[in-house]
Amino acid sequence: MIDDLQVRGNATIELTPVHYAIRHLGAARAEAARGGIPSLFDASGADLAGHAETQALRSTLDHPDLRIILTITEGRYRIVAKRSAGIRTLTDLRGKTIATPRESSAAFYLHRALAVAGMAERDVEIVNIAMPPRDIASLLLRGKADAVALWEPEPQRAIERLGEDAIILEPETGYRELYNLNTTAAKLADPATRAKIVRFVATLIQASARMKEDRPGAVALAAETTGYPANTVAPVWRHHAFPATLAPGLLDTLVAEERWLAGLARRPARTRAQLATLIDPSIEAEARALLGRQGRVQ
Secondary structure, three states: OOOOOOEEOOOOHHHHHHHHHHHHHOOOOOOOEOOOHHHHOOOOOOOEEEEEHHHHHHHOOOOOOEEEEEEEEEEOOEEEEEHHHOOOOHHHHOOOEEEEOOOOHHHHHHHHHHHHOOOOHHHOEEEEOOOOOOOOHHHHHOOOOOEEEEOOOHHHHHHHHHHHHEEEEOOOOOOOEEEEEEEEHHHHHOHHHHHHHHHHHHHHHHHHHHHHHOHHHHHHHHHHHHOOOHHHHHHHHHHEEOOOOOOOOHHHHHHHHHHHHHHHHOOOOOOHHHHHOOEOOHHHHHHHHHHHHHOOOO
């Protein structure tokens, strides 16, 4: 039986396990359509949405019934800068112009990276990248930015186009993007919808395991669904992990990012206990129990 769940997500490598689960394992009747967390609350009527943890935090200010039920992908970010701008190390970013999407996981990564060098956002000039990000290398080539911080594969494209002028900065920030599967408390409270979501998550867990044995197929699917060439996606595959389990440090990440977002908005930060309510581990537990009863690989 193929369920009729509506799944949404943006055109990113991080969504590849969802596409794989649907395309190869019949996790849902329809392909995952474009969108993200907002699709859970608008006329789209989505049942599930993939998005990074930053957007979950932002959305739950207006929609506290959002629930994070699984970490699909962990992404490691990097900064790509221009040697010709006098940049060799992280400290050389002081006073430089850096392009990144505001209030995003990439912007939080940049915040953490700057802190490694004893800096903050006020020590650089930040240029916003509009969504969806495409051809950010042009910002560097046209002199609109000295460096960029973003999810892959746009940094890889920037490296390719800059050639010898590219410098890659990968400080150890203790942060990685947590791209999660999200739904709502109302969806989970409906027995029929909950059962479909449990089956979907069970299949998604299987898909993530299958992808480890089918890297060429997974890379090809990521290239198809993101619109980037496979020879651009393949080199950045190593910057991603596909755990298909709630990240152990998810709540710690939410707490740290909430403080950062609250500071930007000049509002009180929510407490750890308040943020903990956004994470629902019960769906993953039920999905794994289902896989166990059916004797399927986990």
